[in-house]
Amino acid sequence: MTVLRITAYNGCEDELGQSMQELTLTPTAVQAELHKNGVTDVVWLPDTESSFMYKLLAEDPSLRIIPIAREAESMPIALGLWIGGRKPIVMIQNTGLFESGDSVRGMAVDVNLPVVMMIGYRGWTRRGVTKDSAATITEPTLNAWRINYYLVEHDGDVDRISAAFEEAERRQQPVGVLIGAEYSG
Amino acid sequence: MISCFDAVEYLVALRKEELVVGTMTPNRYWSDLSDKPDHDLPIYGGMGKASSVALGLAMSQTTRRVWCVDGDGSLLMNLGALVTISGQAPVNFVHFVFDDEAYQTTGSQPVPGAGRYNLKLMAESAGYPEAYLFDDLEDFKTELPDIIKKEGPVMVVLKIHYPNGGPPFSMGSTKDAVDEMRNALGTR
Numbered sequence: 001m002t003v004l005r006i007t008a009y010n011g012c013e014d015e016l017g018q019s020m021q022e023l024t025l026t027p028t029a030v031q032a033e034l035h036k037n038g039v040t041d042v043v044w045l046p047d048t049e050s051s052f053m054y055k056l057l058a059e060d061p062s063l064r065i066i067p068i069a070r071e072a073e074s075m076p077i078a079l080g081l082w083i084g085g086r087k088p089i090v091m092i093q094n095t096g097l098f099e100s101g102d103s104v105r106g107m108a109v110d111v112n113l114p115v116v117m118m119i120g121y122r123g124w125t126r127r128g129v130t131k132d133s134a135a136t137i138t139e140p141t142l143n144a145w146r147i148n149y150y151l152v153e154h155d156g157d158v159d160r161i162s163a164a165f166e167e168a169e170r171r172q173q174p175v176g177v178l179i180g181a182e183y184s185g
Numbered sequence: 186m187i188s189c190f191d192a193v194e195y196l197v198a199l200r201k202e203e204l205v206v207g208t209m210t211p212n213r214y215w216s217d218l219s220d221k222p223d224h225d226l227p228i229y230g231g232m233g234k235a236s237s238v239a240l241g242l243a244m245s246q247t248t249r250r251v252w253c254v255d256g257d258g259s260l261l262m263n264l265g266a267l268v269t270i271s272g273q274a275p276v277n278f279v280h281f282v283f284d285d286e287a288y289q290t291t292g293s294q295p296v297p298g299a300g301r302y303n304l305k306l307m308a309e310s311a312g313y314p315e316a317y318l319f320d321d322l323e324d325f326k327t328e329l330p331d332i333i334k335k336e337g338p339v340m341v342v343l344k345i346h347y348p349n350g351g352p353p354f355s356m357g358s359t360k361d362a363v364d365e366m367r368n369a370l371g372t373r
Contacts, residue, residue, distance in 0.1 A: 041244075064244075066244070066269075067269070067272060069266070069269050070263075070265045072234070073263065073265065073266055073269055075234075076228075076235075076237035076241065077237045077238070077241040077269075078241060079241060079363070080237070080238040080243070080244070080245065081244060081245045082245075083226070083238075083241070083242055083245070083366055083370070083372065084241065084242050084244070084245025084246040084370065084372060085246075085370065085371075085372035086244075086245045088241070102232045106230060106232070107238070110359065110360055111360045112360060
Protein backbone atom coordinates (compact mmCIF):
# COMPACT_ATOMS: atom_id res chain seq x y z
CA MET A 1 0.00 0.00 0.00
CA THR A 2 1.21 3.47 -0.79
CA VAL A 3 1.66 5.56 2.31
CA LEU A 4 2.87 9.02 3.07
CA ARG A 5 6.11 8.60 4.99
CA ILE A 6 7.51 11.02 7.46
CA THR A 7 10.38 10.71 9.84
CA ALA A 8 9.42 11.81 13.30
CA TYR A 9 10.84 11.80 16.79
CA ASN A 10 9.27 9.37 19.20
CA GLY A 11 9.21 10.64 22.72
CA CYS A 12 12.43 11.97 24.25
CA GLU A 13 14.96 11.00 21.60
CA ASP A 14 18.06 13.03 21.10
CA GLU A 15 18.65 15.64 18.45
CA LEU A 16 20.95 13.36 16.48
CA GLY A 17 17.94 11.30 15.59
CA GLN A 18 19.12 8.16 17.33
CA SER A 19 15.61 7.27 18.31
CA MET A 20 13.92 8.43 15.19
CA GLN A 21 11.32 6.16 13.72
CA GLU A 22 9.30 6.22 10.61
CA LEU A 23 5.65 7.06 11.03
CA THR A 24 3.18 6.78 8.26
CA LEU A 25 -0.10 8.26 7.17
CA THR A 26 -2.04 5.48 5.53
CA PRO A 27 -4.83 6.08 3.05
CA THR A 28 -7.12 3.69 4.91
CA ALA A 29 -6.87 5.82 8.04
CA VAL A 30 -7.85 8.93 6.11
CA GLN A 31 -10.59 7.03 4.29
CA ALA A 32 -12.05 5.89 7.63
CA GLU A 33 -12.26 9.51 8.75
CA LEU A 34 -14.03 10.49 5.57
CA HIS A 35 -16.53 7.67 6.07
CA LYS A 36 -17.04 8.57 9.72
CA ASN A 37 -17.93 12.11 8.73
CA GLY A 38 -20.27 11.21 5.89
CA VAL A 39 -18.24 12.65 3.05
CA THR A 40 -19.88 12.13 -0.34
CA ASP A 41 -17.59 13.93 -2.79
CA VAL A 42 -13.88 14.70 -3.01
CA VAL A 43 -13.14 17.77 -5.13
CA TRP A 44 -9.55 17.12 -5.91
CA LEU A 45 -6.51 18.24 -7.79
CA PRO A 46 -3.97 15.61 -6.72
CA ASP A 47 -0.69 16.87 -5.31
CA THR A 48 2.46 15.33 -3.92
CA GLU A 49 1.09 15.13 -0.39
CA SER A 50 -2.34 13.71 -1.20
CA SER A 51 -1.73 11.57 -4.27
CA PHE A 52 -0.89 8.54 -2.09
CA MET A 53 -4.62 8.28 -1.32
CA TYR A 54 -5.87 8.59 -4.87
CA LYS A 55 -6.16 4.94 -5.85
CA LEU A 56 -7.96 3.88 -2.69
CA LEU A 57 -10.39 6.79 -2.65
CA ALA A 58 -11.05 6.63 -6.37
CA GLU A 59 -12.07 2.98 -6.00
CA ASP A 60 -14.32 3.69 -3.00
CA PRO A 61 -17.93 3.37 -4.16
CA SER A 62 -19.15 5.65 -1.38
CA LEU A 63 -17.05 8.55 -2.60
CA ARG A 64 -17.31 10.50 -5.82
CA ILE A 65 -14.05 11.98 -7.03
CA ILE A 66 -14.41 15.25 -8.92
CA PRO A 67 -11.15 16.12 -10.67
CA ILE A 68 -10.61 19.80 -11.37
CA ALA A 69 -8.39 21.67 -13.79
CA ARG A 70 -7.38 24.37 -11.33
CA GLU A 71 -7.70 24.65 -7.59
CA ALA A 72 -9.88 27.75 -7.68
CA GLU A 73 -12.69 25.59 -9.03
CA SER A 74 -12.74 23.56 -5.84
CA MET A 75 -14.58 25.97 -3.54
CA PRO A 76 -17.41 26.89 -5.92
CA ILE A 77 -17.97 23.25 -6.88
CA ALA A 78 -18.04 22.31 -3.19
CA LEU A 79 -20.47 25.17 -2.59
CA GLY A 80 -22.84 23.94 -5.27
CA LEU A 81 -22.67 20.39 -3.96
CA TRP A 82 -23.38 21.54 -0.41
CA ILE A 83 -26.32 23.72 -1.43
CA GLY A 84 -27.75 20.67 -3.13
CA GLY A 85 -27.41 18.52 -0.03
CA ARG A 86 -24.08 16.72 -0.48
CA LYS A 87 -21.10 16.74 1.86
CA PRO A 88 -17.95 17.46 -0.13
CA ILE A 89 -14.36 17.92 0.92
CA VAL A 90 -11.67 19.72 -1.00
CA MET A 91 -8.18 18.31 -1.56
CA ILE A 92 -5.59 20.72 -2.93
CA GLN A 93 -1.98 21.70 -2.28
CA ASN A 94 -1.01 24.85 -0.41
CA THR A 95 0.17 26.34 -3.69
CA GLY A 96 -3.30 25.72 -5.07
CA LEU A 97 -4.79 27.30 -1.99
CA PHE A 98 -2.89 30.49 -2.78
CA GLU A 99 -4.15 30.26 -6.34
CA SER A 100 -7.69 29.93 -5.00
CA GLY A 101 -7.60 33.05 -2.85
CA ASP A 102 -10.70 34.83 -4.06
CA SER A 103 -12.68 31.60 -4.23
CA VAL A 104 -11.84 30.85 -0.62
CA ARG A 105 -13.00 34.33 0.30
CA GLY A 106 -16.13 34.60 -1.78
CA MET A 107 -17.26 31.01 -2.24
CA ALA A 108 -16.46 29.65 1.21
CA VAL A 109 -15.76 32.18 3.99
CA ASP A 110 -18.34 34.78 2.95
CA VAL A 111 -21.13 32.27 2.38
CA ASN A 112 -20.51 30.19 5.52
CA LEU A 113 -19.52 27.04 3.67
CA PRO A 114 -18.67 24.39 6.30
CA VAL A 115 -16.18 22.54 4.14
CA VAL A 116 -13.03 20.74 5.22
CA MET A 117 -10.08 21.53 3.01
CA MET A 118 -7.33 18.92 3.05
CA ILE A 119 -4.26 20.87 2.04
CA GLY A 120 -1.00 19.30 0.97
CA TYR A 121 1.61 21.14 3.01
CA ARG A 122 4.38 21.46 0.41
CA GLY A 123 7.66 22.36 2.06
CA TRP A 124 6.59 21.36 5.57
CA THR A 125 9.38 20.23 7.87
CA ARG A 126 9.04 19.26 11.51
CA ARG A 127 12.20 21.10 12.39
CA GLY A 128 10.95 24.38 11.02
CA VAL A 129 13.71 24.95 8.49
CA THR A 130 12.59 25.13 4.91
CA LYS A 131 13.65 26.93 1.77
CA ASP A 132 10.15 26.71 0.38
CA SER A 133 8.04 29.84 0.64
CA ALA A 134 4.98 27.69 -0.05
CA ALA A 135 5.43 26.37 3.46
CA THR A 136 6.40 29.54 5.23
CA ILE A 137 3.36 31.48 4.11
CA THR A 138 0.75 28.71 4.39
CA GLU A 139 -0.24 29.24 8.01
CA PRO A 140 -0.01 33.06 7.86
CA THR A 141 -2.29 32.94 4.82
CA LEU A 142 -4.84 30.75 6.58
CA ASN A 143 -4.67 33.02 9.59
CA ALA A 144 -5.25 36.06 7.40
CA TRP A 145 -8.41 34.39 6.07
CA ARG A 146 -9.39 33.52 9.67
CA ILE A 147 -9.42 29.85 8.71
CA ASN A 148 -8.55 27.46 11.50
CA TYR A 149 -6.52 24.39 10.67
CA TYR A 150 -5.17 21.10 11.99
CA LEU A 151 -1.87 19.40 11.12
CA VAL A 152 -1.97 15.73 10.18
CA GLU A 153 1.34 13.95 9.67
CA HIS A 154 0.66 10.32 10.50
CA ASP A 155 -2.06 7.91 11.55
CA GLY A 156 -1.83 9.08 15.13
CA ASP A 157 -3.12 12.46 14.00
CA VAL A 158 -6.10 11.41 11.92
CA ASP A 159 -8.66 12.13 14.61
CA ARG A 160 -7.87 15.77 13.89
CA ILE A 161 -9.76 15.29 10.65
CA SER A 162 -12.92 14.62 12.63
CA ALA A 163 -12.09 17.63 14.78
CA ALA A 164 -11.93 19.71 11.61
CA PHE A 165 -15.33 18.46 10.48
CA GLU A 166 -16.81 19.20 13.88
CA GLU A 167 -15.40 22.71 13.85
CA ALA A 168 -16.55 23.39 10.30
CA GLU A 169 -20.12 22.48 11.24
CA ARG A 170 -20.06 24.33 14.52
CA ARG A 171 -18.65 27.56 13.06
CA GLN A 172 -20.20 27.17 9.60
CA GLN A 173 -16.84 28.02 8.11
CA PRO A 174 -14.16 26.27 6.07
CA VAL A 175 -11.52 24.51 8.15
CA GLY A 176 -8.11 23.32 6.96
CA VAL A 177 -6.36 20.00 7.46
CA LEU A 178 -2.71 20.37 6.59
CA ILE A 179 -1.15 17.15 5.32
CA GLY A 180 2.44 17.41 6.47
CA ALA A 181 5.32 15.76 4.70
CA GLU A 182 9.03 16.32 4.97
CA TYR A 183 10.43 18.56 2.27
CA SER A 184 11.99 16.46 -0.43
CA GLY A 185 12.50 18.99 -3.22
CA MET B 186 -26.53 40.70 -32.28
CA ILE B 187 -29.13 40.08 -29.61
CA SER B 188 -30.12 42.59 -26.97
CA CYS B 189 -29.17 41.20 -23.57
CA PHE B 190 -32.54 42.27 -22.22
CA ASP B 191 -34.42 40.41 -24.96
CA ALA B 192 -32.39 37.25 -24.40
CA VAL B 193 -32.91 37.27 -20.64
CA GLU B 194 -36.58 38.13 -21.00
CA TYR B 195 -37.06 35.11 -23.21
CA LEU B 196 -35.11 32.82 -20.90
CA VAL B 197 -37.13 33.95 -17.90
CA ALA B 198 -40.34 33.26 -19.81
CA LEU B 199 -39.12 29.80 -20.84
CA ARG B 200 -37.82 28.86 -17.40
CA LYS B 201 -39.98 26.50 -15.33
CA GLU B 202 -38.39 24.84 -12.27
CA GLU B 203 -34.79 25.17 -13.35
CA LEU B 204 -32.24 26.30 -10.79
CA VAL B 205 -30.35 29.28 -12.19
CA VAL B 206 -26.84 30.35 -11.24
CA GLY B 207 -26.09 33.74 -12.74
CA THR B 208 -23.31 36.26 -12.63
CA MET B 209 -22.18 39.72 -13.67
CA THR B 210 -24.15 41.92 -16.08
CA PRO B 211 -26.55 39.28 -17.47
CA ASN B 212 -27.49 38.46 -13.89
CA ARG B 213 -28.55 42.05 -13.26
CA TYR B 214 -31.19 41.64 -15.96
CA TRP B 215 -32.06 38.23 -14.60
CA SER B 216 -32.55 39.53 -11.07
CA ASP B 217 -34.83 42.27 -12.38
CA LEU B 218 -37.00 39.90 -14.40
CA SER B 219 -37.02 36.59 -12.53
CA ASP B 220 -40.20 35.50 -10.79
CA LYS B 221 -38.55 32.64 -8.87
CA PRO B 222 -35.85 34.28 -6.78
CA ASP B 223 -35.59 31.32 -4.39
CA HIS B 224 -34.49 29.23 -7.37
CA ASP B 225 -31.91 31.83 -8.40
CA LEU B 226 -28.34 31.90 -7.13
CA PRO B 227 -26.58 35.12 -8.10
CA ILE B 228 -22.80 34.99 -7.79
CA TYR B 229 -21.68 38.53 -7.12
CA GLY B 230 -18.06 39.23 -7.98
CA GLY B 231 -17.21 35.56 -8.20
CA MET B 232 -14.25 35.89 -10.57
CA GLY B 233 -15.81 33.54 -13.08
CA LYS B 234 -16.93 30.82 -10.71
CA ALA B 235 -20.66 30.74 -11.50
CA SER B 236 -20.22 27.79 -13.84
CA SER B 237 -18.36 25.85 -11.15
CA VAL B 238 -21.11 26.49 -8.59
CA ALA B 239 -23.67 25.44 -11.17
CA LEU B 240 -21.74 22.24 -11.82
CA GLY B 241 -21.81 21.33 -8.13
CA LEU B 242 -25.50 22.13 -7.98
CA ALA B 243 -26.24 20.03 -11.06
CA MET B 244 -24.31 17.12 -9.57
CA SER B 245 -26.20 17.32 -6.30
CA GLN B 246 -29.69 18.04 -7.65
CA THR B 247 -29.76 15.49 -10.40
CA THR B 248 -33.53 15.44 -10.81
CA ARG B 249 -33.63 19.15 -11.61
CA ARG B 250 -32.21 21.05 -14.52
CA VAL B 251 -29.60 23.68 -13.76
CA TRP B 252 -28.89 26.70 -15.91
CA CYS B 253 -25.80 28.82 -15.66
CA VAL B 254 -26.17 32.38 -16.93
CA ASP B 255 -22.52 33.19 -17.49
CA GLY B 256 -20.56 36.01 -19.07
CA ASP B 257 -17.74 35.79 -21.59
CA GLY B 258 -15.23 37.53 -19.33
CA SER B 259 -16.25 35.28 -16.46
CA LEU B 260 -15.87 32.10 -18.47
CA LEU B 261 -12.50 33.20 -19.83
CA MET B 262 -11.40 33.75 -16.24
CA ASN B 263 -12.32 30.16 -15.34
CA LEU B 264 -11.76 28.42 -18.65
CA GLY B 265 -10.56 25.18 -17.12
CA ALA B 266 -14.13 24.72 -15.90
CA LEU B 267 -15.05 23.63 -19.41
CA VAL B 268 -13.11 20.39 -19.11
CA THR B 269 -14.15 19.89 -15.50
CA ILE B 270 -17.79 20.19 -16.56
CA SER B 271 -17.41 17.97 -19.60
CA GLY B 272 -15.54 15.45 -17.47
CA GLN B 273 -18.47 15.14 -15.08
CA ALA B 274 -20.95 15.26 -17.97
CA PRO B 275 -23.99 16.48 -16.01
CA VAL B 276 -26.93 15.73 -18.27
CA ASN B 277 -29.07 18.35 -16.48
CA PHE B 278 -26.73 21.28 -17.13
CA VAL B 279 -27.24 24.10 -19.64
CA HIS B 280 -24.51 26.70 -19.83
CA PHE B 281 -25.58 30.03 -21.33
CA VAL B 282 -22.74 32.42 -22.11
CA PHE B 283 -23.55 36.04 -22.88
CA ASP B 284 -20.77 37.11 -25.19
CA ASP B 285 -20.19 40.77 -25.98
CA GLU B 286 -16.40 40.39 -26.09
CA ALA B 287 -16.06 43.01 -23.37
CA TYR B 288 -16.00 43.58 -19.65
CA GLN B 289 -19.35 45.33 -19.50
CA THR B 290 -19.27 45.85 -15.76
CA THR B 291 -16.12 47.92 -15.83
CA GLY B 292 -16.92 49.99 -18.90
CA SER B 293 -16.81 47.62 -21.89
CA GLN B 294 -13.09 47.23 -22.20
CA PRO B 295 -12.36 44.37 -24.65
CA VAL B 296 -11.67 40.93 -23.18
CA PRO B 297 -8.44 39.23 -24.26
CA GLY B 298 -8.77 37.76 -27.71
CA ALA B 299 -11.87 39.79 -28.53
CA GLY B 300 -12.89 39.10 -32.11
CA ARG B 301 -10.69 36.01 -32.30
CA TYR B 302 -11.99 33.37 -29.89
CA ASN B 303 -15.03 31.17 -30.41
CA LEU B 304 -16.61 29.92 -27.21
CA LYS B 305 -18.86 27.45 -29.02
CA LEU B 306 -15.84 25.75 -30.55
CA MET B 307 -14.04 25.87 -27.22
CA ALA B 308 -16.95 24.09 -25.55
CA GLU B 309 -17.10 21.48 -28.27
CA SER B 310 -13.39 20.82 -28.14
CA ALA B 311 -13.54 20.66 -24.34
CA GLY B 312 -16.05 17.85 -24.63
CA TYR B 313 -19.50 19.42 -24.34
CA PRO B 314 -21.72 17.12 -26.40
CA GLU B 315 -23.89 20.01 -27.55
CA ALA B 316 -22.91 23.63 -28.24
CA TYR B 317 -24.76 26.37 -30.08
CA LEU B 318 -24.13 29.98 -31.02
CA PHE B 319 -26.84 32.54 -31.75
CA ASP B 320 -26.61 36.11 -32.95
CA ASP B 321 -30.23 36.45 -34.03
CA LEU B 322 -33.07 36.66 -31.53
CA GLU B 323 -35.66 34.90 -33.67
CA ASP B 324 -33.35 31.96 -34.37
CA PHE B 325 -32.63 31.77 -30.66
CA LYS B 326 -36.31 31.75 -29.76
CA THR B 327 -37.11 29.16 -32.40
CA GLU B 328 -34.43 26.67 -31.45
CA LEU B 329 -34.03 27.07 -27.72
CA PRO B 330 -37.11 25.13 -26.55
CA ASP B 331 -35.67 21.96 -28.08
CA ILE B 332 -32.11 22.70 -27.05
CA ILE B 333 -32.89 22.96 -23.35
CA LYS B 334 -34.38 19.47 -23.40
CA LYS B 335 -31.19 17.89 -24.69
CA GLU B 336 -28.84 15.89 -22.53
CA GLY B 337 -26.11 18.11 -21.25
CA PRO B 338 -23.81 19.57 -20.67
CA VAL B 339 -25.08 21.97 -23.32
CA MET B 340 -23.53 25.33 -24.11
CA VAL B 341 -25.51 28.14 -25.68
CA VAL B 342 -23.42 31.16 -26.66
CA LEU B 343 -25.35 34.36 -27.27
CA LYS B 344 -23.68 37.19 -29.16
CA ILE B 345 -25.23 40.09 -27.35
CA HIS B 346 -25.11 43.83 -26.95
CA TYR B 347 -26.31 46.29 -24.35
CA PRO B 348 -28.28 48.98 -26.18
CA ASN B 349 -28.85 51.03 -23.05
CA GLY B 350 -25.73 50.15 -21.17
CA GLY B 351 -27.49 47.67 -18.92
CA PRO B 352 -28.90 48.01 -15.42
CA PRO B 353 -26.78 49.91 -12.94
CA PHE B 354 -24.07 48.03 -11.12
CA SER B 355 -25.16 46.59 -7.80
CA MET B 356 -23.76 44.09 -5.33
CA GLY B 357 -26.19 41.85 -3.53
CA SER B 358 -25.55 39.07 -1.06
CA THR B 359 -24.61 35.68 -2.45
CA LYS B 360 -24.84 34.32 1.09
CA ASP B 361 -28.49 35.35 1.40
CA ALA B 362 -29.21 33.73 -1.94
CA VAL B 363 -27.45 30.55 -0.82
CA ASP B 364 -29.62 30.43 2.29
CA GLU B 365 -32.80 31.01 0.29
CA MET B 366 -31.97 28.29 -2.21
CA ARG B 367 -31.12 25.83 0.56
CA ASN B 368 -34.47 26.59 2.15
CA ALA B 369 -36.23 26.09 -1.16
CA LEU B 370 -34.44 22.79 -1.75
CA GLY B 371 -34.93 21.59 1.81
CA THR B 372 -31.21 21.06 2.33
CA ARG B 373 -30.78 23.62 5.12
